Structure formats: structure tokens, C-alpha cells
Amino acid sequence: MSSKVALTGNEALAQAMRQINPDVVAAYPITPQTAMVQTFSQFVADGEVDTEYVTVESEHSAMSATVGASAAGSRAMTATAANGLALMWEILYIASGTRLPIVMPVVNRALSGPINIHCDHSDAMGARDSGWIQLYAENAQEAYDNAIQAIRISEHKDVLLPTMVNLDGFITSHAVESLEILADEDVKEFVGEYQPENYLLNADNPIAIGPLDLQDFYFEHKMQQAVAMGDAKQVILDIAKEYKELTAREYGFFESYKLDDAEVAIVALNSTAGTAKAAVNNLREAGVKAGLLKIRVYRPFPAEEIADALKDIKAVAVLDRAESFSTNGGPVFADIRSVLYDIKANVEVVDYIYGLGGRDIKVEEIESIFNDLQEIIKTGQVENRITHFGVRQ
Amino acid sequence: MVKPGDGYKDIPIGGLILDAGNAKEYKTGGWRTKKPILDKEKCINCHLCWAFCPDISILSEDGVVSDQIDYDHCKGCGICANECPVNAIEMVKE
Structure with a gap:
């Protein structure tokens, strides 16, 4: 049973993260995303999730720790906004290039300078070519729905690419809206267990992740990413269809x-x-x-x-x-x-x-x-x- | 095992290396401009060359340093010759 609730966009995304129950969240607060990871950290403190919450010293570290956790074989998430996303830049490409299915809400905010904390899309638009799937949302409901679907999209074997779940800073992140939250068990069933094929902490199958990749193969690996991005289209539609059966809410491109x-x-x-x-x-x-x-x-x-x-x-x-x-x-x-x-x-x-x-x-x-x-x-x-x-x- | 010339459909995604311990298959001997020659007459079997070699190319069998160096992997860095206390290793131009 879903329930009708009144939440800010940030709270709605924190609820989505609670229901997804990721193995690891490594996050750094930044306006206007702060309330999202703050609310989620309370869920961790209250024992409502099994998540290992890593407090880091910057967004570069947040994305790095998330990459490490994902490479290790866990379902890993983070969230950011604006200059935080900019500070993650280098690692965004490592996440997508290493084919790690990280899901990250991005609360869209103007990039400094001059310093500004309010909504525009300069953060996410700058990262549009970083090899991440990008979903956008009109309101808190769509952002919540996108976050849950993003887990399935990113982790699909034909995709294995990270996803940014975008929502507008303050307008969506801080306004209280009425939306439907799914039952915890429905989200648990929908996202399922994360079962990576190759991961670092698999002692039975030791592998190397992130080795040097020069003239001979780098291009082929970029081609694989391009193909996966193309294949993601059908996966996005298939998962939207499955999500509609659960929620009666319809999503497409x-x-x-x-x-x-x-x-x-x-x-x-x-x-x-x-x-x-x-x-x-x-x-x-x-x-x-x-x-x-x-x-x-x-x-x-x-x-x-x-x-x-x-x-x-x-x-x-x-x-x-x-x-x-x-x-x-x-x-x-x-x-x-x-x-x-x-x-x-x-x-x-x-x-x-x-x-x-x-x-x-x-x-x-x-x-x-x-x-x-x-x-x-x-x-x-x-x-x-x-x-x-x-x-x- | 990925081979040179393999296409994008045939190699693991994300640059992952799925075969453990595969560095042995990657022959780096071609990088060398000078190769170490070990003179067993001078060698005192101290194993410093063996310990310092970054490519595990100095071989030791039954506690005795061998003059059969692994030239498939020796990059010719010369650390062995530099560390040898009795100058038993000479770097010779290829």
C-alpha cells in the first residue's frame, strides 16, 4: 500500500533512499541538497537502514568513496548539488568509465561565481557528457519515482552506468508537496538485491578494477559506454512499464x-x-x-x-x-x-x-x-x- | 584473456581485468635498452639483486641466485647492477 504524504523534495528523496536501503552512502552536505543527506543520516542513526554512512571531507571524496564502495560490490549512493557536483567532476568520469551503477540525486543549483545558491541547471548541464544517465523531474513525486527506477536502470546488465536524478533546487527540494510514497516492502521488492557480476570483494574471483588503459583499448571501452547508453533507452522504457504496474504512474523519455x-x-x-x-x-x-x-x-x-x-x-x-x-x-x-x-x-x-x-x-x-x-x-x-x-x- | 586487437564486444567492460595474476602474460622485456649479465664467478649470493628487482626477474633456485635472468619481463632498469656490492652484474647494450 502506498501512502499519501506531504514532504519537501529533499525529504521525499531521503525516503526513497531509506526504502532503497543502499549498502553504502558517502555524502557531503551542500545547499540545497543538505536536508536530503541530513534526513537520511538520521535514518542511519535510528537504525532504520542497514547503510554504512561515510562522512567525508568533500564531494571529491564523497564520489571517490562511493566509487570504491560500488567497485567493492555494494549498492552505493550519494547526493549533491552545484559546486559539489563540480568538485566531483574527475570522479564522475571514473564512475561511468568503470561502469559502476551509482545513483545520485542532484539538486540543481547555479554554479558559482558569483556565488549563488539558487536553482538553475548549470551544474547538471555541465555534467551532461560525463557518461551518466540523467533524469529530470517536474516535482517531488517524479524525483522520488525517478530515484527508485534509477536503481534498476543503472544496475541492469545491459546498462551498468551511473544515474543522476535531477530536481530543482529550492523550488522542488524545499517546497512541501503532496505525493505518494510506496510501501517499504514494495520498493524493496522492486529494486531487489544488487548482484554485481564482477566486484573487488569477491575472494573467489579476484579481479583488477581501474587499471591503466592506453591507446590499445581505451577507445573500445568508450565504445562500450556509448553502446550501453544507447541500450539504456529500452531498459528505461521497460522499467517505467514495470513501475507503472506498481504505481499507475506513467513515465517515458x-x-x-x-x-x-x-x-x-x-x-x-x-x-x-x-x-x-x-x-x-x-x-x-x-x-x-x-x-x-x-x-x-x-x-x-x-x-x-x-x-x-x-x-x-x-x-x-x-x-x-x-x-x-x-x-x-x-x-x-x-x-x-x-x-x-x-x-x-x-x-x-x-x-x-x-x-x-x-x-x-x-x-x-x-x-x-x-x-x-x-x-x-x-x-x-x-x-x-x-x-x-x-x-x- | 584479452588479446591485442580484440574488439569492444569481446573485452570486459570498464577496463576490468578478470584474470588474476595475468601480469606474467604481459611481456615487458621489449622495453629494455640494456640487459643485466650476472657473472657467477663474482657473485657472493647475497640476494640483494633478487630483493631489489621490481619485476621479479632475478631468479633464485634452492637458495642460489641464478644467472638465468627472466628477460621476458626484465625492463633493464639496472637496479640490480647498482645494488650489487661486488659488481657482479654488468649492464650490456642490447
């Missing part, structure tokens, strides 16, 4: 919201998708065929599926909550525009870099973006390919 007959559409990640839905509803009432594509799985990037979903839209605005400083738009924009090029779709795509450092985006502001899209359709002209939305002149 993305959510199409009123997209089928839409002429103008927005692509967004995380909590802004909720705001965008309200804008879509208002515009639909006013007779505008507006829609939303909310990306859940950003890595692997569901290119063909997104292309198919957007192919009949006339104008698309991508909302990027990160500035890549490429001078050619944000990271999501680059990916979306690329897939539409492949199918030679007759659709204009524009980029709105927004909300950096936690600046709010409001329903009426998203409506104004839809108005811009309608103007593009009407005139056939794109005045601004890339807009830094709401920034003061």
Missing part, C-alpha cells in the same frame, strides 16, 4: 502535454514544466494551439522520439536554464535543433536562456514566449534566435 495538435510548443526540464503547463492551459482557453514537451530523460538523448514529437510543430521555444557560453544557445537548444535538422522538419526553433541563479519564471512570462512563437509563424521571421529571457538591459 518525455511527457507530451497537449502536443498532438499543437502549432507552438515549449521544451522544458524540471519544475518550469509545471509553470509551462499552466501557460499552455491558459493559451488553449484562448484558442491558441500551444503544447509542451517536458524532457525526463536527457541522457541518453531520445533523439528520434523527440524529433517525431516535434515534427509537425511550426515553432518551438527551448527553455535552457543554463548558459553554455558557446554563443550559440544553451545545451538543450543545441540538442533539439540538431534532431530537427536530421528530419528536415519545417520548424523554427528558438532558445530562451532563463532563470539563471534562481530567477523565477512566471506563467505570464511563458505565455509571452508562446506569443513570440506565434509572431514567428505569422511573419516567417525569427528576430532573436537566442534570447536571454528577462535579463535587464
